[in-house]
Amino acid sequence: MTNQWKICRAAVGIGAACLSSFSFASDSSAMSEQEWGIAAMYRVASIPFDTGDGDQTVATFVPMMFFNNEYVFIDGTEGGGHLYDSEDEKWQLNGLTRLRFVDIPAYEQNVNEGDSADFGFQLRYQLDEQWHFDAEIMTDDEYRLHGNLRASAEFESGDWEVKPRFTLRYKEAEFNSVYYGFSEYTDDRIGAGVDVNLGVDVRYHVISNLYLLGSSSVTRLDDNAYHAPLVEDRFQGEFFVGFGFFNDKTKAPKSELTNKRYWRVAHGWATPSNIGEIFGFESEKDKYNNQLTSMFYGHPLTDELFGIPLDIYLTPGIVHHWSSEVQGASTEYVAAIKAYYTLDWPTKWRFGVAEGLSYIDNITYIEQDEMDRKGYTASHLLNYLDFSFDVNVGDLFNAPELNNMWFGYSLHHRSAIFEKASQFGRIKGGSNYNTVYLQFDF
Numbered sequence: 001m002t003n004q005w006k007i008c009r010a011a012v013g014i015g016a017a018c019l020s021s022f023s024f025a026s027d028s029s030a031m032s033e034q035e036w037g038i039a040a041m042y043r044v045a046s047i048p049f050d051t052g053d054g055d056q057t058v059a060t061f062v063p064m065m066f067f068n069n070e071y072v073f074i075d076g077t078e079g080g081g082h083l084y085d086s087e088d089e090k091w092q093l094n095g096l097t098r099l100r101f102v103d104i105p106a107y108e109q110n111v112n113e114g115d116s117a118d119f120g121f122q123l124r125y126q127l128d129e130q131w132h133f134d135a136e137i138m139t140d141d142e143y144r145l146h147g148n149l150r151a152s153a154e155f156e157s158g159d160w161e162v163k164p165r166f167t168l169r170y171k172e173a174e175f176n177s178v179y180y181g182f183s184e185y186t187d188d189r190i191g192a193g194v195d196v197n198l199g200v201d202v203r204y205h206v207i208s209n210l211y212l213l214g215s216s217s218v219t220r221l222d223d224n225a226y227h228a229p230l231v232e233d234r235f236q237g238e239f240f241v242g243f244g245f246f247n248d249k250t251k252a253p254k255s256e257l258t259n260k261r262y263w264r265v266a267h268g269w270a271t272p273s274n275i276g277e278i279f280g281f282e283s284e285k286d287k288y289n290n291q292l293t294s295m296f297y298g299h300p301l302t303d304e305l306f307g308i309p310l311d312i313y314l315t316p317g318i319v320h321h322w323s324s325e326v327q328g329a330s331t332e333y334v335a336a337i338k339a340y341y342t343l344d345w346p347t348k349w350r351f352g353v354a355e356g357l358s359y360i361d362n363i364t365y366i367e368q369d370e371m372d373r374k375g376y377t378a379s380h381l382l383n384y385l386d387f388s389f390d391v392n393v394g395d396l397f398n399a400p401e402l403n404n405m406w407f408g409y410s411l412h413h414r415s416a417i418f419e420k421a422s423q424f425g426r427i428k429g430g431s432n433y434n435t436v437y438l439q440f441d442f
Contacts, residue, residue: 031261033253036301036314037066038337038355039076039213039244045103048221050232055105060422063355063383065337066246067301067314074335080122092124096136099423102179103236106419110377110426116140130154144175159205167197171222180225188229193222208306209248215240245305254302259311259340260404260441262298267291268412268435270366275387278411278432288326290366292412292433294319298338311340315354319412321364330362332414334384348392350406358384358414367414367431379425385413390439406439 041062047055064076072081078098085092097119104112120138127133136148152165171179173192181188199217206212216239226234247253270286277283296317303311319332336356343349363371363378371378390408394400415430 030256031259031300032255033247033257034299034301034314035066035068035247035253036312036337037064037211037244037246039064039066039211039242041076041213041215041240041242041244043101043238043240045101045238046233046236047103047105048233048236049104049230051105053105056233058103058106058109058422060101061417061420062240062242062423063417064244065314065335065356066244083121090126092126094122094124096120096122096138098138101238101422103238106422106426109422115423118146140175142178144172144178146171146175161203161205163201165197165199165201165217167199168194169197170194171225173224176222176225176228180221180231181228182230186229190228191224193224195222195225196220203246205249208250209245210306211244211246213240213242213244247302257300258303259300259313261300262313262439262441264294264296264298264315264317264437264439266294266296266410266412266435266437268294268410268433270364271432271434272366272370273432275411275413275432278434279387283434286366288324288365290321290324290327290364292319292321292332292435294332294334294412294435294437296334298439301337305339309342311342313338313340315356319360321360321362324365327365328362330360330364332358332360334358336384336386338386348395350388350390350392350408352386352388352390352410354384354386354388356384358382360414364431367429370429370431371427374427374429376427376429377425379416379427382414382416382424382430383421385411385415387411387413388437390437404441406441408437408439410435410437 041064043062044057044059046057065074066076067074070082073079078096080094080096083093083095097117100116100118102115118138118140120136122134122136125133130153132152134150139145147170148167150165150167152163155162171193176190176193177183181190183189197217197219201215204212218235218237221234225231270290271283272286273283294317296315298313298315301312301314305312315336315338317334319334321330321332323329334356336354338352338354340350340352359381368378388408388410390406392403393405393407394403412433412435416424416427419426419428
């Protein structure tokens with residue numbers, strides 16, 4: 001299986017866990033403010049391999065989501081589910097998926113199908129308010145194992161939050177051979193080893209919901225990895241820099257939000273047109289009439305951002321792509337954060353935008369056709385965007401009993417951020433679907 005199949009576990013796992021956990025939430029219509037965030041990060045890492053042309057760094061754009069409740073968590077490049085918490089809150093067992101970057105030259109990443117994601121279990125011990133220890137057993141989808149022992153801390157002073165960490169990683173021989181010896185191409189076999197990573201994450205509160213983010217780490221490779229024929233440097237460094245929107249740390253979380261949970265059912269039609277053409281009312285019809293049907297759940301996170309009334313949701317969803325004369329049926333899984341802004345003239349209208357992750361089990365015709373024309377290897381995992389416009393049905397028809405219903409249009413969009421994201425396979429392009437939907441608040 002390819003690296004893209006490995007990454008799918010993160011998107012599918014988060015989306016499925018969100019749906020299963022939130023579907024059985026309390027019947028109370030009022031929700032409290034949640035722990036959430038969304039960020040845009042730029043990552044630069046050194047390449048430890050001998051590239052032959054002096055290209056020793058690689059960069060990628062990494063959108064991130066953050067969410068945590070008693071059932072599931074999403075924390076930037078990792079996510080999963082809380083499986084067990086001890087009564088004294090000292091011990092915690094989690095199911096975990098984590099994105100792992102494979103740092104090779106950017107021009108090689110599409111051919112090698114991008115980065116990888118590992119999955120496994122994490123046992124956490126909370127020593128005190130600052131320090132915790134993690135023991136993890138992880139694998140890729142070919143069951144190449146590695147294990148982590150990590151000590152992490154969280155310190156806060158004024159607007160600053162600092163999180164240092166120290167990790168020992170054991171890698172079995174097969175893992176080392178594939179990811180440092182590239183044995184699938186070279187037949188070079190290397191032994192197991194333990195590498196060491198020292199890192200720190202920093203968050204600075206600028207104002208209200210705005211934060212600046214940074215992260216840096218350095219890894220010392222074990223002897224077997226370092227002496228692999230293709231490896232040139234023993235030490236590998238990386239750093240992230242970016243910004244994000246999170247809970248305002250200067251305010252207590254709201255005990256009751258004005259926005260309610262929702263279910264949204266949509267049906268849509270593919271178009272080969274890009275976003276600019278669609279919003280310019282120049283959308284072209286797909287000649288094979290490929291279609292999708294989707295269902296999304298909306299879990300309220302907050303009802304304001306920078307003091308502006310914005311209804312913000314975590315919205316996992318599942319999408320069925322119907323079979324046609326040029327494609328078989330496929331299933332798409334989505335996890336995203338969506339914001340709505342409401343206008344109340346002359347009736348209630350809303351504009352919405354969402355950003356997140358989308359994984360599809362079989363590439364659709366509309367995407368594969370574009371990838372073939374551009375000479376790319378298609379990616380199962382892509383960035384997800386949703387632009388919507390809807391009207392309140394009860395307000396429109398003066399029927400209060402329908403005030404919980406919205407009717408609207410949305411653009412269902414998958415893309416790879418213009419070759420800037422290695423986790424999406426370094427491609428340019430994707431797919432667009434014009435959809436209509438009914439949304440029900442509850």
